[in-house]
Amino acid sequence: MTHHLETIARETGISLSSVSSTAKLLAEGGTVPFISRYRKEQTGSLDEVQITTIRDRMLQLAELDTRRSAILKSLEERNLLTPELKKKVEAAAMLATLEDVFAPFRPKRQTRATKAIERGLTPLADWLLENQSADPADEAAKYIDAEKEVPAAADALAGARDIIAERVADDASLRGRVRKIYEEDATVSSKVMYGKEEETDAQKFRDYFEWSEPLKSIPSHRMLAIRRGEKDGFLLMRVEVPLERVTQQALPDWVKSNAEAGKQVALAVEDGCKRLLMPSMETEARLMAKKRADETAISVFGENLRELLLASPLGEKRLLAIDPGFRTGCKTVVLDRSGKLLHHTVLYCTAGSNNQLYEAAVELTTLLKKYDIEAIAIGNGTASRETETFVKKLKVTLPIIMVNESGASIYSASDVAREEFPNEDVTVRGAVSIGRRLMDPLAELVKIDPKSIGVGQYQHDVDARALKNNLDGTVESCVNAVGVELNTASKQLLAYVSGLNSTLAENIVSFRNENGAFVSRDQLKKVPRLGEKAFEQAAGFLRVRGGAHALDSSAVHPERYALVEQMAADVGCKLEELLNNDAARKKIDLKKYVSADVGLPTLQDILLELAKPGRDPRKQFELFSFQDGVEKPSDLQVGMKLPGIVTNVTAFGAFVDVGVHQDGLVHVSQLSDQFVRDASEVVKVGQKVQVTVMEVDLKRNRIALSMKSKPDHEERRSAPGDRNVAAASRHNNPRQPSAAPTNDWFSQAMNQAKKK
DSSP, rough: OHHHHHHHHHHHOHHHHOOOHHHHHHHHTOOOOHHHHHOHHHOOOOOOOHHHHHHHHHHHHHHHHHHHHHHHHHOOOOOOOHHHHHHHHHOOSSSSHHHHHHGSEEEEEEHHHHHHHHOHHHHHHHHHHHTTTSSHHHHHHHTBBBGGGSSSSHHHHHHHHHHHHHHHHHHHHHHHHHHHHHHOEEEEEEEEEOTTTGGGGGGGGGGGTEEEGGGGGOHHHHHHHHHHHHTTEEEEEEOOOHHHHHHHHOOOOOOOOOOOHHHHHHHHHHHHIIIHHHHHHHHHHHHHHHHHHHHHHHHHHHHHHHHHHTTOOOOOOOOEEEEOTTTTOOOEEEEEOOOOEEEEEEOSSSOOOHHHHHHHHHHHHHHHTTTOOEEEESSSTTTTHHHHHHEEEEEOOSSEEOOOOOHHHHHHHHHHHHHHTSSSSSHHHHHHHHHHHHHOHHHHHTTTGGGGOOOOOTTTSSOHHHHHHHHHHHHHHHHHHHHETTTTEEEEEEETTTTOOOHHHHHHHHHHHHHEEEOOOOGGGGGGTTHHHHHHGGGGGGTTTTSTTTTTTSSOGGHHHHHHHHHHHHHTOOOOHHEEEEEEEHHHOGGGGGOOOOOOOHHHHHHHHHHHHTTOOHHHHHOOOOOOOOOOOOOOOOOEEEEEEEEEETTTTTEEEEESOOOOOEGGGGSSOOOOSSGGGGGOTOOEEEEEEEETTTTEHHHHHHHHSSSSSSSSOOOOOHHHHHHHOOOOEEEEEEEOOTTHHHHHHHHHHHOO
């Protein structure tokens, strides 16, 4: 364990004491959010990213140790473990190195070499290596044996070469050098599979029908796109280096003469490189490239998800939420300030007859008045702009807010939604989700599988376990950063709180339902199966508004209540006054309270929390409106400047919703007047931006945008494959024409609503 801690400290640049303390806290069951927030003295104030790095590296090294033990056991059971070999196995610091050491001793399936060994040709192979200046003809003749399927000297030499070839391919030193060549100089190439050129489904991969680039620099999205094309049967992918580069490394190690025996060895070496070593290295290189591409894609997905989860909440408002539609009407719900469903209906306000439009206007206006609505939420899918236009014509003065509805349909058909609304259909559930995610995006989005939220790239192609771990960690981080109101949180939200799980979350909700609202954090200890450790990890992230203790609504951990009470006493005031009186807090001398387990980092956090107990770290909500009159792609013109919202950030740019049911792409080259290496450095999901239309391709549903101060309006030239990735990633909502309202039915509807 100690050497692992030293390895991590060396790799990360984090002090050994911090790594050691963090590893100890993790081993004791500490979660990343808890350790980061409440154990700063032990870790040296490491943040969540650093703690996560230590945790993940510890797991990797543990897996390495497990594999090492398995190899040692295998070698020992087969009586192959020598002191020298054991030393090499124990010294291997990476899995690839460990496998290279084990390669010559790994139990093999039937190969050409194993068949030659069974025919007794190992001595001939050894003779060739030791007598390269000799003529092997006479020696090879000694091994002619028809019963052993060696009818001639040439067959004996061929078998001996097979044995040498396998030894070459298994040589640990050579494998290490060749692996480096692949890492530095390999080329990724792809070609269209024969006979697939004209297939419709193959056209999305047409940029890769004849494509190559260096392995070490291929972007994540292109690697994943090529792999998807290969998986779907449209592309053939290779990772290659010239044969000469490999044989140049191998020949000097094995060939010592140009005589006949030496030539036999040279043939064996070339065969071992071409037939065995290079395919093995190609497989490794493909796996490593896939792993790197996965890591990049998962990282981008995680960051996009974080921005979406931490989007500004509107807060507790009485809402009217609309899930727009044409033929089936607009599913409309009314929610109270806590998100409880009060009423639902269907309004035909986008494609109905004049009579339906009239009735919809009357009913909508009546609902706004009856329930004293404070804001209107409209899902941003099909018919959203038409619905927005309809509502605006009613001359309402309330905020009308477009809400990203990605994943709402997934939620509406989920077990979670059925449990919440057993008597309502999916359309009502979806509209409720749209309204609630405006009030509090984080609380609502945790009910949906993160992969369904629509801010990732190639999420179905990357490692599923790694993706889940990353996204779950992102959600956990966001939930704990914001904090959770204990008396209103759903069990899905509670399950992400540090120290809790789905079982404990369900127990908390059941306890709350049976006993009424929690009056204090301390009452959590009465929840079945919620022990001291879970309480320690969770309590600081749970809020009890109006709780028995003044600090129950803050992020101050209960273990520090006594310390804060002492601070209040020392400055001569009550605890409540300390929370409300800035002058009283300024009297506190933090140095007086430094102890063996409480240092200045924790004390400074406490003082900040006392100034704004339970503060929400998310930004203040800002109203946003798309440009009026721009509702469909055909309304766009090159050079037009529009407001938009970033919906997804990828390796090659950002997708922006400008209110036309089709996201436009701002290529990375168009994100700024300055060179941009990483799109996430410039834009974030949910960010409000100003864009210029550069190109509109109605036939292929593609919109090119720019965020440069002076875009050139010329057709953007992107790297091959970006266009196809863009087409696959953006929203592709079908648009139907709305019925244009005629006559003065709006005025009639307004007059009728006033009478009601």
